[in-house]
Amino acid sequence: MQQQELKKDSGHQEHPIKLYLMVWGLLFVLSTFSYLVDYFQFHGLLRWGLIIAFMLLKAGLIVAVFMHMAWERLALVYAILLPPLALLVLVGLMALEGGHTFLTRMLFFH
Known part of the structure; x- marks a missing residue:
């Protein structure tokens, strides 16, 4: 007991x-x-x-x-999970912009 x-x-x-x-x-x-x-x-x-x-x-x-x-507390979960999620979103946006830049260069320089 x-x-x-x-x-x-x-x-x-x-x-x-x-x-x-x-x-x-x-x-x-x-x-x-x-x-x-x-x-x-x-x-x-x-x-x-x-x-x-x-x-x-x-x-x-x-x-x-x-x-x-x-x-865990919700604040701790947000503090640990939100920064990597934000980084993934930003990497995705950069990949989209990089693809657009590549296609534009291919269109005008070749």
């Missing part, structure tokens, strides 16, 4: 092992699906879309459960 009270008083939170095993199993299934994309020889946009979708799902599970972000 005292051990349970100590765990509550110390602020330390323990999660059931079942949660970690289920997430580990789901990561295994998602990895299997990712490999099956290559096995069934999907091509083009479908292939890359599936691979990226499975990659993002696995990364999200790892960050949420194994890095304990699912149980």
Whole structure:
């Protein structure tokens, strides 16, 4: 009884092992699906879309459960996740501008 009270008083939170095993199993299934994309020889946009979708799902599970972000305060989650998201948006905008510049140069200089 005292051990349970100590765990509550110390602020330390323990999660059931079942949660970690289920997430580990789901990561295994998602990895299997990712490999099956290559096995069934999907091509083009479908292939890359599936691979990226499975990659993002696995990364999200790892960050949420194994890095304990699912149980953190929302302000901390925003502080950690928003800067990389902003960088990805800016990189995407730069890639669009770079493509436009390349096509313009190809049109006028060749």
